[in-house]
Amino acid sequence: MRIGELAERAGTTTRTLRYYETLGLLPARRAGNGYRAYDEDDLRLLRQIQTLRDFGFGLEETRPFVECLRAGHPAGDSCPASLAVYRRKLAELDECIAHLNGVRQQVGAQLAEAERAMAALEATATAPGGPGPRCELGPHDPHDGDEATGRRAG
Amino acid sequence: MRIGELAERAGTTTRTLRYYETLGLLPARRAGNGYRAYDEDDLRLLRQIQTLRDFGFGLEETRPFVECLRAGHPAGDSCPASLAVYRRKLAELDECIAHLNGVRQQVGAQLAEAERAMAALEATATAPGGPGPRCELGPHDPHDGDEATGRRAG
DNA sequence: GTAGACCTTGACGCCGACGTCAATGCCAGG
DNA sequence: CCTGGCATTGACGTCGGCGTCAAGGTCTAC
Numbered sequence: 001m002r003i004g005e006l007a008e009r010a011g012t013t014t015r016t017l018r019y020y021e022t023l024g025l026l027p028a029r030r031a032g033n034g035y036r037a038y039d040e041d042d043l044r045l046l047r048q049i050q051t052l053r054d055f056g057f058g059l060e061e062t063r064p065f066v067e068c069l070r071a072g073h074p075a076g077d078s079c080p081a082s083l084a085v086y087r088r089k090l091a092e093l094d095e096c097i098a099h100l101n102g103v104r105q106q107v108g109a110q111l112a113e114a115e116r117a118m119a120a121l122e123a124t125a126t127a128p129g130g131p132g133p134r135c136e137l138g139p140h141d142p143h144d145g146d147e148a149t150g151r152r153a154g
Numbered sequence: 155m156r157i158g159e160l161a162e163r164a165g166t167t168t169r170t171l172r173y174y175e176t177l178g179l180l181p182a183r184r185a186g187n188g189y190r191a192y193d194e195d196d197l198r199l200l201r202q203i204q205t206l207r208d209f210g211f212g213l214e215e216t217r218p219f220v221e222c223l224r225a226g227h228p229a230g231d232s233c234p235a236s237l238a239v240y241r242r243k244l245a246e247l248d249e250c251i252a253h254l255n256g257v258r259q260q261v262g263a264q265l266a267e268a269e270r271a272m273a274a275l276e277a278t279a280t281a282p283g284g285p286g287p288r289c290e291l292g293p294h295d296p297h298d299g300d301e302a303t304g305r306r307a308g
Numbered sequence: 309g310t311a312g313a314c315c316t317t318g319a320c321g322c323c324g325a326c327g328t329c330a331a332t333g334c335c336a337g338g
Numbered sequence: 339c340c341t342g343g344c345a346t347t348g349a350c351g352t353c354g355g356c357g358t359c360a361a362g363g364t365c366t367a368c
Contacts, residue, residue: 004344014345019326033334035345055257059325077268086265093258097251103209104247111240114231158314168315173356187364189315212354 003028006038010046017046023059025049025066045069048076061085157182160192164200171200177213179203179220199223202230215239 007014020026021036026045028036045066052062064085065076076082161168174180175190180199182190199220206216218239219230230236 002345013326015326015328018347033345035334053325055261075268075271077264078271080272083265083268083272086261086268089261090258090265093254093261097254097258100247100251100254104244104251107209107240107243107247110231111237111244114229114237114240117229117232118234118237156315167356169356169358172317187315189364207355 001038002031003036003038006043006046009043010050012046012050020046020049020059025059025063052076055089057085057089061089155192156185157190157192160197160200163197164204166200166204174200174203174213179213179217206230209243211239211243215243 001009003014003017007017017026017028017036021028026042026049028038028042031037048065048069049059049062052065053059064079064081068079068082069076071079073079077086155163157168157171161171171180171182171190175182180196180203182192182196185191202219202223203213203216206219207213218233218235222233222236223230225233227233231240
């Protein structure tokens with residue numbers, strides 16, 4: 001099949017497939033006219049990549065799984081290199097989750113404290129039966145909470 | 155004080171301070187020679203920014219806190235807009251943590267399963283050795299919050 | 309008067325995973 | 339023949355938070 005069909009069947013875009021090819025993740029054979037030619041196995045490789053990416057794996061981290069599949073193994077995680085990636089990822093996840101839990105606690109404490117202070121001020125400044133709470137929330141895209149890129153000399 | 159001194163006292167770089175200024179986050183007065191001039195209040199604003207950034211807040215999210223301080227309030231979170239950011243962040247954190255916990259479980263299960271299958275075949279493993287764990291796991295796709303644009307049609 | 313330590317603005321680089329043109333080629337249908 | 343829908347490569351844009359030059363101005367010390 002050609003790139004458009006593979007993209008559609010996998011629910012992705014041709015741009016993505018070409019990108020994966022530049023990474024060597026999903027190389028394609030070529031038809032006589034220069035068009036990329038894919039088969040069902042390529043679809044499987046692609047699905048493996050997508051599954052891992054949905055878990056938050058970087059594309060490079062999916063490589064061992066893809067190569068494992070291409071080596072003829074029944075599953076992408078039938079190889080030691082893949083298991084190593086799993087383990088690394090688990091450690092990363094644990095660290096990240098712990099970090100976020102810590103942050104959550106601190107932010108929660110800050111909020112509670114600030115709310116307490118605000119309530120004290122409003123009680124002294126506003127009369128009873130006043131207006132409702134302000135609603136200044138706007139649309140936003142969820143980011144992650146991370147750091148670890150070298151900042152703050154410390 | 156000048157930019158170099160402020161940077162040093164805050165443990166950051168001049169580049170960062172100029173960047174904050176372009177964002178309007180930390181505007182500076184100017185000395186006669188064109189040099190940026192900061193005072194102790196600016197240092198406080200900067201410290202507020204840093205604290206929030208350490209929590210994983212984006213720079214834009216620190217703006218209400220900074221403006222709150224500049225408005226003369228005792229703390230950056232003495233204003234309703236700041237509290238709104240806190241609450242939004244908490245919700246984000248909760249969502250992110252829940253997501254990561256789910257992923258962790260799935261990856262853990264995958265690993266366990268793969269290890270079982272591997273054990274049945276062979277018992278050879280490679281020694282690990284990574285550069286260091288980073289926490290860059292996102293709750294989901296950072297560029298768009300849903301799959302309407304086409305990936306993983308399912 | 310000159311080194312050199314500070315400052316200025318401007319502009320490009322980086323990371324990840326693509327999106328989005330642009331210019332052009334291939335092929336089937338009317 | 340032309341239209342139109344697929345394909346090709348190439349290259350720049352995006353987002354966030356800066357790093358890293360580059361070319362020059364300013365002030366201080368010797």
